[in-house]
Amino acid sequence: MYCVQCEQSNKGGCAAKMGSCGKTAQTADLQDVLLRVMQGVSVYADRAAAKGARDEVVDAFTPHAWFTTLTNVNFDEARFVSLIRRAIAMRERARLLAETAGADLSALAEPANWHPGMTPSELSAAAPFAAIQRFMDRDGPSIVGLRNLILYGLKGTAAYGEHARVLGFEDRAISAEFHRIAAFLATDPTDVDALLSHALAIGALNFQVMELLDAANTGRFGHPEPTAVRMTPRAGKCLLVSGHDMGDLEAILQQAEGTGVLVYTHGELLPANAYPGLKRYPHLAGNYGGAWQDQQKDFDAFPGAIVMTSNCLINPNLKGYADRIFTTGPVGWNGLPHLTEHDFTPAIGCALAQPGFAEDAPERTLTIGFARNTVMGVADTLLGMINKGEVKNLFLIGGCDGARPGRNYFHDLAMATPKDSLVLTLGCGKFRFNREELGDINGIPRVLDIGQCNDAYSAIRIAGAVAEALNVGVNDLPLHYAISWFEQKATAVLLTMLHLGLRRIHLGPTLPQFLTPEVLNILIDKFDIRPTGNADADLERMLQAA
Incomplete structure (x- = not known):
């Protein structure tokens, strides 16, 4: 197997019989085959959408199928064989939809007509034709890396879309855009500008998806409260x-x-x-x-x-x-x-x-629930504190956590932030420091837990509201980003931040292996992404930029 989709990948990628996550080579191959067929589904769904046609069954199956291939989600080989069989059926369903709608079905990308077979030997033989490194010799690691940036961004976006879908929230336009980008990927594109453009399009799409998921969560369960x-x-x-x-x-x-x-x-x-x-x-x-x-x-x-x-x-x-x-x-x-x-x-x-807990443990609590509705509800108070100089800096510290060395960086950075600053946090990265006592400012806790990783939407809305109230651009705020990258949801969120033009994002503790130094330099030059280094040195640089 060869896998570079998350930080668990060995240096140079998981090129082994089993990945660091426990995924077998057979499962990895089946995931690659599934996604290649799903790109074919999107080829037809995109052609149909151009004629105003849509199939709700196809659109519902798509994010679920993509989601199963994320890091640490599904390791069950039998389930993937079943998903591949369903994906082939969905592709035929999408083809008939496009044909009936009168779509042009000429010059189709390879995944539209690729048949991997269904026996174990056929699927094994088909896997190299779906592998992410298939065109490495022909196109080079930078082009393949950019295609993987799109692939993994689509995976993260699909996961958030599936979370919303199972709560009853779907959007036809979102499905159509997902199919459009996946159909582009199916052509194995090589133009750098087109690849970067579509990566940022995923960022725009993911913002819409996170907005939809926010509506699903708050519509079903109400707005989070402290x-x-x-x-x-x-x-x-x-x-x-x-x-x-x-x-x-x-x-x-x-x-x-x-x-x-x-x-x-x-x-x-x-x-x-x-x-x-x-x-x-x-x-x-x-x-x-x-x-x-x-x-x-x-x-x-x-x-x-x-x-x-x-x-x-x-x-x-x-x-x-x-x-x-x-x-x-x-x-x-x-x-x-x-x-x-x-x-x-x-x-x-x-x-x-099971035995359960025999007795109560000493009670300890943690205050959470500072999503956009809560923070914007006290916006006047927060803006007053900023104008008076009681709050001089805002830090967004969080993201996807992991087990590799170097992730204490986010704990050390949070602990070192000045006492006149607030720390917004989200995702599982907050567990690095959310039980520490950082105090409060005028009764407002210095650490504000915004929620899950998808609640980056809340953080973006909060930042936008503060910037608008202060009549400045978001990049002119004393707002600093330290984002822990791990897997594909984080890739989608990062692309959203880049789409919105947010700059000076400190990203770490290691950078994605699928991006070559050349591509990373493009992102650094274009978006001022900064690999995390020493927490104290990075903090000093952040404060100097404020």
Whole structure:
């Protein structure tokens, strides 16, 4: 296998029988085949869209299929074979749609008519024709790297789109634009300017998708509000929900009602505790554990059942909880029970069969819930503090966390920020410092937890509102970015920030391997991206630019 899509990749890429994440070469090959067929789906869907035709089934399947190929989501080979079979059927469905609409079906890109076969030997033989490094010798690493920037940006955007879709929020224009960009990628383009243009188009698209997901979350569960979340367990039977999907969490809370099972969030679901529609359930007991990379320790110590709703799943067989963890949605691991149709009774039954927590732990809380509605609700107060000089700098520190050395940078930077500054944080990167005591300014906590990684939308809206009120451009604000990159959702968010023209983004702790030094120099020159270095030196540079 060859994989460079996330920071877990070995130096030079995961060129081995098994990736650092636990993905086998066979699974990696099947993912490549699936995405090549899905590009063919988009070729036809894009031609149909040009004639005003759309198929809701095709549009619904597309983000789900792409989502399954993200880092630490689905490791189940049998599921991927099934997805490939469905993708081929969807491609034919999209072809018939385009044909019926009278679309021009000449000069089609290769994935539109590529047939990988369905037997194990056929799929294995087809994999090299779908591999991301297939044209490395012909086109060179910079061109292939830019194509991968588009590929991985589409993956991240699809994930956010799927989160919105399962809550009942879809947008025809968003689907059409996704198909347009994926159809462009299907041509194996080589023009640098066109590749960069389409990468920024993904940024624009992802902003729309995050806006849609924000509407889905707030429309279903209300706007987050400042909430002191219990971070230590209570006595009783227990079920832990990890991942990102708040619709699944709601279903679990509804089905666990009256059973005596206490439900805890983990990782990126911590922000769910601030939504009125979810925290109204008294058996939502708080949060247990930290970021995704700590899950093997957290899950092993948790005396109940576990449900993984989306990325990021780590090999459960290395610890002692494989018999009490369940997957749902796009997630999968060979041998783990997979729950469908939002039926979580097996997981609840498993929780009842486990010992649970014997006693209450000493109570510790963490205040969260500072999304855009809350912060903009006190905008006058915040602007007054800025004008008076009580708040001199704003820092956005967060993103996707990981296990590699160097990520203490984000903790060290947050701890070193001046006492007259506010730290906005989101994603699992906040677990690096969110339990530290950084104090407050006039009663406003210095650390403002905005939410999940997709709540970069909230941060962007907040920054825009402050800039507008102060009658300056966003890049003229004393606002500094330190973004931890890990996987494809972070790639999509970064492209959104670049699309919006945000500059001086400190990105790290390592930069994506799929971008060559030449391409990185383009991004550095065009957008002033700055690789993270020493936290103190970077902080000094940020403050000098303010």
